[in-house]
Amino acid sequence: MTAVFDVKKLKEKYELVLGFEVHVELRTQSKMFCECPAWHFEVEPNTNVCPVCLGLPGALPVPNKQALEWTILLASALNCKINKYQQFDRKHYFYPDLPKGYQITQFYFPAGEHGYLEIDGEKIRIRRVHLEEDTGKLIHKDGVSMVNFNRSGVPLIEIVTEPDFKTPEQAKAFLKMLHLIVRYLGISDADLEKGSMRLEPNISVRLKGETKLPDYKVEVKNINSFNFAVKAIEYEFIRQAKLLEQGITPEQETRGFDPASGKTRAQRRKEVATDYRYLPDPDIPPIKFTDEEISKIIADRPELPYERLVRYLNMRIRKDAAMFLIFNKQIADGFDKLISKEKGLDANKFAVFLSNVPETKRNKSVEELLAEFKAKTQKDTLDKATVTKLVAEVMAENPKAVDDYKKGKQNAIQFLLGQFMRKIRRRVEVGPIVEEFRKQLSK
Amino acid sequence: MQNWDLKTILAKLDKGEISSTELVQYYLDRIKKTDVKLNSFISLRPKEEILKEAKEADKQRASGKVRKLTGVPIGLKDNFLAEGTRTTAASKVLDNFVAPYDATAVARLKNEGAIIIGKLNMDAWAHGSSGENSDYGPTRNPWHLDYTPGGSSSGPATAIAADLVPIATGTDTGGSIRLPAAFTGVVGIKPTYGRVSRYGTVAMASSTDSIGHFSKTVWDNAYILSITAGHDKYDATTSKVEVPPYHELLDKLDPKDLKVGIVKEFFDENIIDSVVLAKTEQAIKELEKKGATIKTVSIKNIERGLELYYILMSAEVASNLARYDGIRYGNDRTYFGQEAKRRIMLGTYVLSDVIPGKGLETTYAKVAMARGYLQQEFKKAFKEVDVLLTPVSPTLPFKLGSKTGDPLQMYMSDLLTVTFSIVGVPGLVVPIGTATNKENVKLPVGIQIIGPNFSETLLYQVGKLLEKPEILNEINLT
Numbered sequence: 028m029t030a031v032f033d034v035k036k037l038k039e040k041y042e043l044v045l046g047f048e049v050h051v052e053l054r055t056q057s058k059m060f061c062e063c064p065a066w067h068f069e070v071e072p073n074t075n076v077c078p079v080c081l082g083l084p085g086a087l088p089v090p091n092k093q094a095l096e097w098t099i100l101l102a103s104a105l106n107c108k109i110n111k112y113q114q115f116d117r118k119h120y121f122y123p124d125l126p127k128g129y130q131i132t133q134f135y136f137p138a139g140e141h142g143y144l145e146i147d148g149e150k151i152r153i154r155r156v157h158l159e160e161d162t163g164k165l166i167h168k169d170g171v172s173m174v175n176f177n178r179s180g181v182p183l184i185e186i187v188t189e190p191d192f193k194t195p196e197q198a199k200a201f202l203k204m205l206h207l208i209v210r211y212l213g214i215s216d217a218d219l220e221k222g223s224m225r226l227e228p229n230i231s232v233r234l235k236g237e238t239k240l241p242d243y244k245v246e247v248k249n250i251n252s253f254n255f256a257v258k259a260i261e262y263e264f265i266r267q268a269k270l271l272e273q274g275i276t277p278e279q280e281t282r283g284f285d286p287a288s289g290k291t292r293a294q295r296r297k298e299v300a301t302d303y304r305y306l307p308d309p310d311i312p313p314i315k316f317t318d319e320e321i322s323k324i325i326a327d328r329p330e331l332p333y334e335r336l337v338r339y340l341n342m343r344i345r346k347d348a349a350m351f352l353i354f355n356k357q358i359a360d361g362f363d364k365l366i367s368k369e370k371g372l373d374a375n376k377f378a379v380f381l382s383n384v385p386e387t388k389r390n391k392s393v394e395e396l397l398a399e400f401k402a403k404t405q406k407d408t409l410d411k412a413t414v415t416k417l418v419a420e421v422m423a424e425n426p427k428a429v430d431d432y433k434k435g436k437q438n439a440i441q442f443l444l445g446q447f448m449r450k451i452r453r454r455v456e457v458g459p460i461v462e463e464f465r466k467q468l469s470k
Numbered sequence: 471m472q473n474w475d476l477k478t479i480l481a482k483l484d485k486g487e488i489s490s491t492e493l494v495q496y497y498l499d500r501i502k503k504t505d506v507k508l509n510s511f512i513s514l515r516p517k518e519e520i521l522k523e524a525k526e527a528d529k530q531r532a533s534g535k536v537r538k539l540t541g542v543p544i545g546l547k548d549n550f551l552a553e554g555t556r557t558t559a560a561s562k563v564l565d566n567f568v569a570p571y572d573a574t575a576v577a578r579l580k581n582e583g584a585i586i587i588g589k590l591n592m593d594a595w596a597h598g599s600s601g602e603n604s605d606y607g608p609t610r611n612p613w614h615l616d617y618t619p620g621g622s623s624s625g626p627a628t629a630i631a632a633d634l635v636p637i638a639t640g641t642d643t644g645g646s647i648r649l650p651a652a653f654t655g656v657v658g659i660k661p662t663y664g665r666v667s668r669y670g671t672v673a674m675a676s677s678t679d680s681i682g683h684f685s686k687t688v689w690d691n692a693y694i695l696s697i698t699a700g701h702d703k704y705d706a707t708t709s710k711v712e713v714p715p716y717h718e719l720l721d722k723l724d725p726k727d728l729k730v731g732i733v734k735e736f737f738d739e740n741i742i743d744s745v746v747l748a749k750t751e752q753a754i755k756e757l758e759k760k761g762a763t764i765k766t767v768s769i770k771n772i773e774r775g776l777e778l779y780y781i782l783m784s785a786e787v788a789s790n791l792a793r794y795d796g797i798r799y800g801n802d803r804t805y806f807g808q809e810a811k812r813r814i815m816l817g818t819y820v821l822s823d824v825i826p827g828k829g830l831e832t833t834y835a836k837v838a839m840a841r842g843y844l845q846q847e848f849k850k851a852f853k854e855v856d857v858l859l860t861p862v863s864p865t866l867p868f869k870l871g872s873k874t875g876d877p878l879q880m881y882m883s884d885l886l887t888v889t890f891s892i893v894g895v896p897g898l899v900v901p902i903g904t905a906t907n908k909e910n911v912k913l914p915v916g917i918q919i920i921g922p923n924f925s926e927t928l929l930y931q932v933g934k935l936l937e938k939p940e941i942l943n944e945i946n947l948t
């Protein structure tokens with residue numbers, strides 16, 4: 028017999044416990060531990076490979092300095108404490124796409140720890156930011172399983188949050204900001220479709236008011252958009268709440284998200300730390316950074332989206348327009364350039380104008396858009412003699428309206444003004460014109 | 471048996487007294503004749519290729535283009551990858567594995583013109599002290615075929631002693647060069663950890679694996695190390711410390727300036743056979759006669775080295791053998807032998823102790839800390855003395871089969887070598903004479919010279935004062 032549940036009641040009774048693991052593939056020149064190119068999209072399978080990333084006997088890993096620095100950069104952007112002492116560890120498990128039988132990662136001494144990212148005034152705590160290597164890719168075709176090792180050893184940053192999210196929407200806002208930060212830093216394509224950024228929610232459910240973390244969690248994989256993340260979380264919440272309602276503790280496991288059905292499916296049991304038999308990698312001496320080295324890496328950091336947002340808000344730019352700008356970096360860069368150049372340009376109005384530019388016109392340069400903005404909003408002032416002359420002309424051409432005004436019909440001046448505008452076919456300051464009309468009409 | 475050392479060979483080649491082709495032919499003939507008994511080679515390279523390279527070397531020599539090893543034949547322990555050679559590490563797991571690239575040490579030797587003759591026998595994966603763990607049969611000691619040549623570099627040591635090649639490479643993780651060098655009466659160096667690149671050698675225990683060499687004399691050994699040592703961008707654990715021309719500095723030591731330490735804990739009659747002890751003490755006396763100061767030193771907890779080693783080593787072995795899954799190359803894991811399985815299980819047990827957030831409280835981490843402590847003890851000792859002298863093995867070479875049933879007894883053969891491996895310091899073994907065992911078999915005895923990190927120059931200088939390479943002429947292989 029299938030139990031019937033009232034979803035609304037489940038939502039009232041239970042609450043979501045949600046954290047994220049996000050993987051970001053770095054776009055360094057070479058892989059994490061060898062000299063092979065890190066770029067692996069649209070490349071002939073198994074051509075970007077060498078003894079190291081194929082796990083051949085005798086091959087040894089040599090860490091990529093750029094990747095280490097970029098990890099520090101991202102960790103600092105996420106307000107983490109940067110570890111001066113970093114170490115690589117071996118995480119053991121067997122899988123055909125893992126050629127060494129272990130993945131090299133930073134388990135005991137990650138690049139960064141204890142950070143946070145503020146989303147709409149609420150702090151989402153970052154547990155750790157660490158560097159590791161990607162695995163190869165399994166391809167199942169015509170009943171055959173094949174491995175492509177082009178991706179094997181590509182540098183990968185993992186960001187782990189605390190289970191601080193209250194709603195799927197908050198998680199989405201966080202993920203979008205994280206994505207933006209990575210793009211601003213220029214360290215990854217962070218392409219969700221291609222998998223250079225991967226979102227893995229850790230979801231569990233507990234009774235509302237409960238403060239203890241549930242003793243299980245479900246990790247969901249194969250999510251390639253922010254909206255799918257929301258869907259997967261919503262689906263899991265209901266699925267787990269239903270189980271709890273029946274007195275069943277959900278399995279600790281890894282599930283896959285199916286975009287077509289919007290459902291998740293069990294993939295495998297989730298391992299615990301001891302199963303991985305972590306070992307400090309004896310092939311890689313610990314990496315020790317000095318305070319100066321870390322400061323130097325962080326000093327080169329470009330302005331971050333949330334820093335830019337604060338700057339815009341301080342410039343009294345409306346929040347929605349400011350958000351538009353930070354999410355459209357190219358436009359914002361142009362905006363910043365023009366704002367500093369064009370004296371007297373109303374930053375807020377221009378920002379709002381830009382945020383309202385339809386999608387079809389977004390490819391225009393900000394300079395072009397500025398011209399449009401000016402044409403639309405700025406008004407010429409006509410010289411006094413022209414105004415006097417044109418007012419007299421309009422009055423002569425419209426004696427009835429002049430008459431009406433003189434009889435006390437105040438509205439008539441609007442009609443005359445309209446005629447004036449038709450004559451000049453431009454946007455001009457109306458104040459001086461109205462004044463001139465009044466002056467001449469009262470004669 | 472011509473028993474020429476490398477120095478002699480280089481001189482003869484230089485003077486044109488012998489060609490590389492003749493030289494190579496001599497060794498190939500000798501291998502063909504004697505290796506049926508000794509089993510020191512697992513694979514030989516095709517004869518035509520070797521002779522072609524020898525001819526090419528002769529041509530180069532004739533045209534004046536001479537490198538450090540032009541036309542010199544060498545043998546490689548079978549855990550060295552050399553492009554195009556079958557590389558098994560003496561395990562059936564890699565029975566059909568042909569190396570697609572050169573190990574750094576191999577590349578450096580080839581760059582100097584060396585000709586690889588073949589790949590030498592060893593304990594599978596370098597696990598063992600007698601060569602008996604080889605999946606390709608044990609190697610026999612040229613001093614007496616019933617005896618082990620020691621391991622794990624059983625093939626390289628035997629090949630040098632039996633004059634099958636003048637130079638051979640080896641690896642030493644806990645004594646795998648030093649023990650067989652002593653058991654066969656040749657010179658073997660385990661350099662400082664990180665002195666020679668490990669890139670391209672089948673890893674055993676990465677934190678102690680050291681690449682070294684076998685030769686008939688100290689000069690030969692120093693000459694080879696000056697070629698292979700040095701920083702390698704493919705091995706992050708190699709050192710940038712400068713490599714001196716070791717062989718040119720051999721006579722630069724006045725024995726009167728030398729302070730020699732005798733490790734008290736290792737000169738214990740309860741541990742060391744009396745014949746070995748007597749021979750070692752005699753060598754030390756000779757050194758004293760030459761003017762060296764001899765001093766007894768004590769190194770706290772030195773005897774704990776063996777247990778620390780077996781924990782660290784098994785953990786790293788289990789990890790390093792994880793890649794042999796038979797998917798990309800080689801055979802599957804059912805092909806692992808007894809000893810490899812034993813160490814994988816031990817190591818997996820050690821590594822199962824993972825404490826998230828408490829990286830310093832795992833067994834491995836505690837042992838690593840104890841290792842740091844031992845290193846400090848050694849630093850103290852080296853403030854008092856320049857080098858330490860110890861026996862290499864508690865016993866003379868033992869009979870094949872005598873310890874295979876008792877792994878713990880076998881592990882004890884490493885007692886005097888493993889501690890230095892954990893500490894990372896270099897060790898040189900040179901032959902100091904022969905002794906006769908209870909069964910009236912004459913066998914060689916070596917001595918181990920230990921110095922601080924990167925003191926290879928000093929070790930070779932002391933080795934030069936102690937070595938008795940002429941004992942190799944006493945080998946009677948019929």
Ligand SMILES: [Zn+2]
Pocket residue numbers: 058061062063075076077078079080081180
């Ligand atoms: Zn590679």
